[in-house]
Amino acid sequence: MPSPIHCILLIDDDPDDNFLHQIVIRDSGLCEQIRVSENGIQALNYLTGVHHPGYIRPDIILLDINMPGMNGFEFLGEYDKLPKEQKAKVVLMMLTTSLNPDDHKRAMSYGIVDSFKSKPLTRKLLEDVVNTHFQ
16 A cells, blocks of 8 residues: 655754654655755755656655754745745645744744644654545
8 A cells, every 4th residue: 555645855954853753754654755954945955856866746844943054934935935846745844842832823824834843753743644634
């Protein structure tokens, strides 16, 4: 049976979080491919590189807020300008350590963020995303 999620793009500068999240995703069996960008600039380069041989359009983007180079909010501003074909097919989720209600409010104000969740990614959270968006 094919996985409901073809590709997840992790955008996070923390190698430990990326490592853990990749393990959770792989162990869940819910996703076929994982791509990782360490900041917003790398993520935009990936999303606009549709002709690159390793490109897979993500179904889900998991986005951190605090990153060097281009943070999550700056990424959202640029991401919103991309053509539909270069955006996530289904879900853009903020996945962050921030507990600041202003960060939550700001993220949701973009109108392109589906949810705002606290790290770490868990199998339950991933299953909830699948049940909500991929059934």
